[in-house]
Amino acid sequence: MKRSYRVAAVAALFALGAGGAFAAPLHPLEERDLRSLVTLLSPAIAPDGKHVALIVRRADFQKNKYRNELVLVDARTGATRTLVHERDDAGHPTWSPSGDRLAFIATPPKEPDAKEEPSPQIYILRMDGGEPARITDAPKGVEGFAWRPDGRRLAYRARDAAPDEKRIKAHDDWFEITDNAWTSRAAPVPVHLWTIGADGKRVKRVTQGSWSLVDGPVYAPDGGSVYAVRTPQASTNHYRRRSVVRIDTSFGVIREITHGRGDSVDVSPAGDRILYGGENPHAFSQTELYVADLIGGDVRDRSARLDRNVQFGFFTANGAVVVGANDGTRDRLFTLAADGTPHALPLGDVDLAGGATAAHDGTLAFVGVTPSRPSELYVLRPNSAAPQRLTHYNDAVAAHALGRTRTIRWHAPGGFLADGVLTEPVDAARGKEYPLMVLIHGGPTATSREGFSSQAQLMAGRGWYVFQPNYRGSDNLGHRWAQATVPHITSAPAQDVLDGVDAVLKLGGIDKTRIGVSGWSEGGLLTSWLIGHDHRWRAAMSGAAVNDWTGYADMTDAKDFSPSFIGRSPWTGPRERALYDAESPLTYAADVKTPTLIMTDAGDQRVPTPLSYEFYHAVRATGTPVEMVVFPVNGHFPSDPLHREEVNHRWIDWFARHF
Numbered sequence: 001m002k003r004s005y006r007v008a009a010v011a012a013l014f015a016l017g018a019g020g021a022f023a024a025p026l027h028p029l030e031e032r033d034l035r036s037l038v039t040l041l042s043p044a045i046a047p048d049g050k051h052v053a054l055i056v057r058r059a060d061f062q063k064n065k066y067r068n069e070l071v072l073v074d075a076r077t078g079a080t081r082t083l084v085h086e087r088d089d090a091g092h093p094t095w096s097p098s099g100d101r102l103a104f105i106a107t108p109p110k111e112p113d114a115k116e117e118p119s120p121q122i123y124i125l126r127m128d129g130g131e132p133a134r135i136t137d138a139p140k141g142v143e144g145f146a147w148r149p150d151g152r153r154l155a156y157r158a159r160d161a162a163p164d165e166k167r168i169k170a171h172d173d174w175f176e177i178t179d180n181a182w183t184s185r186a187a188p189v190p191v192h193l194w195t196i197g198a199d200g201k202r203v204k205r206v207t208q209g210s211w212s213l214v215d216g217p218v219y220a221p222d223g224g225s226v227y228a229v230r231t232p233q234a235s236t237n238h239y240r241r242r243s244v245v246r247i248d249t250s251f252g253v254i255r256e257i258t259h260g261r262g263d264s265v266d267v268s269p270a271g272d273r274i275l276y277g278g279e280n281p282h283a284f285s286q287t288e289l290y291v292a293d294l295i296g297g298d299v300r301d302r303s304a305r306l307d308r309n310v311q312f313g314f315f316t317a318n319g320a321v322v323v324g325a326n327d328g329t330r331d332r333l334f335t336l337a338a339d340g341t342p343h344a345l346p347l348g349d350v351d352l353a354g355g356a357t358a359a360h361d362g363t364l365a366f367v368g369v370t371p372s373r374p375s376e377l378y379v380l381r382p383n384s385a386a387p388q389r390l391t392h393y394n395d396a397v398a399a400h401a402l403g404r405t406r407t408i409r410w411h412a413p414g415g416f417l418a419d420g421v422l423t424e425p426v427d428a429a430r431g432k433e434y435p436l437m438v439l440i441h442g443g444p445t446a447t448s449r450e451g452f453s454s455q456a457q458l459m460a461g462r463g464w465y466v467f468q469p470n471y472r473g474s475d476n477l478g479h480r481w482a483q484a485t486v487p488h489i490t491s492a493p494a495q496d497v498l499d500g501v502d503a504v505l506k507l508g509g510i511d512k513t514r515i516g517v518s519g520w521s522e523g524g525l526l527t528s529w530l531i532g533h534d535h536r537w538r539a540a541m542s543g544a545a546v547n548d549w550t551g552y553a554d555m556t557d558a559k560d561f562s563p564s565f566i567g568r569s570p571w572t573g574p575r576e577r578a579l580y581d582a583e584s585p586l587t588y589a590a591d592v593k594t595p596t597l598i599m600t601d602a603g604d605q606r607v608p609t610p611l612s613y614e615f616y617h618a619v620r621a622t623g624t625p626v627e628m629v630v631f632p633v634n635g636h637f638p639s640d641p642l643h644r645e646e647v648n649h650r651w652i653d654w655f656a657r658h659f
Contacts, residue, residue, distance in 0.1 A: 025401040026400045026401065027400065027401060027461075028402075028427075028460070028461030028462075029397070029401075029454070029457045029461045030461060031645065031649055031652070034397070034454055034458075034645070035061060035645075037374060037394060037397055038058055038374075038375075038393040038394055039058075039066075039375060040054060040055070040056060040057070040353075040375045040376065040377055040393065041054075041057060041367070042091055042092060042093055042355075043356070043357055043367055044094060044095055044357050045095075045358065045359045045363060045364075046075075046095050046099045046359065047099040048099055048359065049075055049360065049361050050074070050075055051074060052357075052390070053071070053083070053095070053102055053104075054071050054072075054073055054093070054391075055068050055069070055071075056068065056069045056071050059641035061642060064640050064641055064642045065088065066640075068087070068088055069082055069084065069085045070082070070083045070087070070090045070093060070102075070104055071083060073391065074390075075363065075390065078389075078390035078391055078392075080391070084104070084106070084123075084125065084132060087104075087132075089106055089120065090105070090106040092145070096198075097151045098151055099127070100126065100127055100128070100151075101125065101126050101127060102124070102127060103123065103125075103145065103147065103154065104123055104132075105120045105122055105145070106123055107120045107121070107141075108134060120141040120142055121134050121135075121138060121142055122134070122135050122136045122156060122196075123135070133200070135196060135197075135200035136196060138156075138158040138194070140160065140189075141159060142156050142157065143156075143158065143159065143191055144157045144216065144217070145157070145217070146216070148223045149219055149221065151198065152197065152198055153195055153198060153202075154195065155219065155226050155249060156193075156194055156196065157192070157193060157194075157228070158191065158192065160192060160208075162189050163189075168186070175187040179235055179237050179559045180235070180237070181555065181557035181606075181608075182555035183557075183603045183604070183605040183608075184605075187234075188212075189234055190209065190212035190234040191214070192205065192206070192207045192208055192209075193206040193207045193217060193228065193249075193252075206247060206249050206252045207247060208252075210233060210234060211230055211231060211232050212233065212234045212236065213228050214229050214231055214236055214242065215263070216228030216229055218267055219267070220267060220294065221267060221271030222271075224248065224250060225248045225249055226246070226247050227245070227246055227267065228245055228247060228265070229242050229243070229244055229262045229263065229264065229265060230245050237557045237558065237560075238559050239558065239560055240279070240564070241560075242262045242263065243259055243261065243262050244256075244257040244262035244276050244296070246294075246295075255295070256296075257276075257292070258276065258290075261276075261278035262277065263277030263287055264276060264312065265277075266314045266315055267315070268315045269315055269318070269319060272293065273292065273293060273294070273315075274291070274292055274294060274296075275289060275291055275302070275313055275314065275321060276289070276290055276292070277289060277290075277313065278290050281301075283479035283480070284483075284564055285444075285473070285482045285483060285564075286475065286478075286482045287309055288301050288302075288304065289301075289303040289310050289336070302321055305336075305339075305340040305341055306323065306325065306336065306340070306342040307479060308325035308476070310323055310324070310325050311323075311324040311326070311331075311352075311355075312324050312356070314356075314358070316358045317358070317359075317360045317362065318362060320335050320336075320362075321335065322334070322356060322358060323335070323342075324356060325475075326446075326475050327344070327476060328419055328476055328477070329419055329421050329449050329470070330351055331351040332344050332345070332347065333345040333347060333380070345364075346380075346384070346385055347368070347380070347386070347387055348387065349450075350368040350369070350370055350387055351370070351449055351451035352366060352367075353366075354375075361382065363380070364379065364381075365379050366387075368389075369452045370451065372402050372452065373398040374394040374397050374398065374452045375393075376389050376391045376392070376394060401426050401427070401461075402460065403423045403424045403466070404424045404428075405423045405424075406421070406422055406450070407420070407422075407450060408500075408503060408507070410499055410500055410503035412495075412496050412499060413472075413492075413496075414472075414480075414484055416477065416481055418470060418472075418499070419477075420468055420469035420470050421450055421468040422504060423456045423457070423459075423460045423465070423467075423468075424460065425460050425463045426460050426461050426463070428509065433509060433510060433511040434464060434510065434511060434514075435463070435511055435515070435516065435538075435659040436464065436501075436504065436505075436515045436516070437464045437466045437467070437517075437518065437655060438467050438515065438516065439455065439456060439466055439467065439518060440468070440469065440497060440517070440523035440526050441519065441523055442519065442520055442523050442524075443473065443522045444472075444474060444489075444493060444522045445473065445474070445482065446474065447470055447475055447476040448468035448469065455648065459652060459655075462652065462656060464659070465504070465509065467500065469496065469497050470496075471493035471496035471497055471500075472484040472485045472493050473485035473489070473492075473493050473522075487565065487566045489549075490526065490529050490549075490583040491583060493522075494526050494529045494530055494533070497517075501515070501536075514538050514659045515537055516538055516539045517530055517531065518540060518541035518655070520543035520637065521543070521544050521606070521607060521636065522546070523543070524542040524543040524544050524607075525546040525585065527541065527542040527545065528542045528545045528585035529588070531592050531593075531596060532588030532589060532591045532592050533588060533591070535594065538655075538658050538659060539594060539595050539596070539659070540597070541597045541598075541651050542597070542598050542599075543598075543599045543600065544600045544601070544607045544612070544636060545598075545611065545612065545615065546584075546607050546611060547585045547589075547612065547614060547615035548585075548586040548611050549562060549580040549581075549584045550571075550584070551610060551614070552611060553580070555608040556605070556606060556607065556608060557605045557606060562580075566580060567579060585615065586611075586614055586618060589622070592619045593624055594624070595624070595626070596619060596624070596626045596627075597628075597650065597654040598615065598616050599612075599628070599629045599630075599631070599647060599650065599651070600612040600630055600631070601634065601636065601638060602633065603633065603634035604634075604636050605634070606636040612630075616628040627654075629650060631647070
């Protein structure tokens with residue numbers, strides 16, 4: 001179904017009053033209002049702290065694509081200036097060490113006589129004026145880069161061409177399967193390290209081999225070597241097999257710094273320590289931050305006392321360590337003292353919505369959200385009591401009447417105190433009962449937070465309560481909570497969801513005959529499970545669900561997931577197969593009585609699409625009302641504006657029809 005929202009979105013923008021604020025709240029948030037939603041990405045504060053480079057992303061619904069702009073924001077006044085607007089996919093802005101230039105990655109325009117589509121390249125923009133200069137010509141594109149400390153050269157990661165490209169072009173293009181995802185169309189090709197002068201000259205290939213780089217590079221203090229994260233094979237499907245390495249950029253000599261551990265890496269300002277992410281020794285699903293000397297010795301777990309799943313971490317100019325992590329129903333910034341003692345920074349009601357970046361004076365810039373406002377750019381200065389909001393990109397969305405959001409808690413097995421987020425219907429009235437939507441997050445290593453959720457607010461605008469539970473396996477309460485779902489990856493968190501729903505019902509105001517359950521990925525898995533084990537649900541939506549753990553283990557690109565969370569391959573013995581079957585919703589499909597909508601992408605490499613087909617046909621055979629919608633795109637969730645909008649529309653419309 002096609003819907004035209006352009007006129008309404010423009011009208012909403014013209015309703016803005018002086019100073020970018022509405023005189024009074026508008027109507028509750030509707031789908032059409034989200035067409036004006038702006039996404040902010042990759043903030044990078046200049047070394048002197050005076051400006052922040054930022055990617056501003058808007059949806060172009062006519063061409064069904066997202067358009068990026070690279071903007072410069074004054075860190076004091078919030079005044080903005082567009083630096084690059086003709087590169088729709090501009091990203092990864094990175095300041096030169098002296099702050100006189102800004103490098104970024106973007107795809108150049110296609111030449112008229114070119115046979116292949118262009119690939120992303122590095123551009124450099126001088127801050128004293130001029131146009132961005134393209135400096136790389138990597139045939140398969142650039143995936144990450146770093147400035148050398150003297151600002152004269154850059155190191156970057158670039159994917160190799162297929163070694164048998166001539167054979168492939170001749171349509172002799174078979175490839176052997178090992179641990180490939182079911183969506184693979186070619187053998188994996190490695191990513192390697194190159195260096196180049198800041199003027200685009202003196203290009204040098206540094207490494208080669210069948211292994212691959214997946215993160216970095218980050219220059220060592222001497223400028224003669226870099227740190228990076230590599231996998232032992234070109235395939236990155238085994239995400240637990242990663243190591244931090246140090247690579248000499250002159251001779252390509254590689255030294256392994258960590259073995260089987262490494263998600264990211266940073267170097268201290270003093271040049272004597274490195275900081276890298278790695279698994280918690282007692283919980284593989286929680287990332288810790290480790291500090292070591294430059295050759296990987298004297299290793300210390302810097303984030304052990306924080307005991308949260310670290311999203312990112314970096315050194316500031318004074319040697320402090322800044323960390324982002326979910327904590328309860330908040331996404332916070334912490335500093336870690338030398339002994340690892342965590343200190344939560346004063347963000348008020350602002351939650352992180354991505355990474356953070358620091359200037360030499362310790363000023364932090366980050367994208368944040370509040371319960372009533374989508375993403376904006378904030379700065380937090382040293383010794384400040386609260387962050388300063390610099391931008392107003394999402395004033396139009398924030399001006400709508402929104403449902404109140406709060407945290408609720410309940411007791412879970414194992415002595416845990418679980419939590420979740422409850423959003424009230426807009427204009428909820430005392431003494432009246434409303435439908436309840438149970439909206440389950442994916443992951444499981446993720447968290448439902450109090451920060452603005454467009455989907456929850458759309459549902460609240462329909463007059464529904466929205467409950468977003470955090471369950472065992474979520475990454476908000478420490479390593480024991482994160483690991484407590486092993487090996488019962490489905491049944492344990494599903495019980496937490498049911499207990500959470502019972503806690504919500506005790507609060508009152510819920511029509512118990514109108515409760516829906518839904519989610520995507522792990523949320524879809526739990527939805528499929530819950531409708532086969534509990535019949536309180538009025539309707540359900542199961543998106544990209546792992547309905548059969550055996551099929552998932554065989555076909556997914558995340559090859560370490562099932563062995564880590566459940567156990568050895570189900571084909572290794574009857575006990576293993578029994579466990580996989582016991583935790584699979586497909587096993588209980590005959591017990592489903594709830595009208596169910598199933599949605600998925602046609603080429604989902606993470607949760608294989610056939611698993612949705614299996615569940616659909618199994619439920620359909622019972623006579624239970626079930627519909628299935630497949631979006632003709634690749635990926636675990638649609639990446640284009642129109643299909644994303646359609647997912648939201650069908651999701652909400654399904655429950656509107658059944659409530």
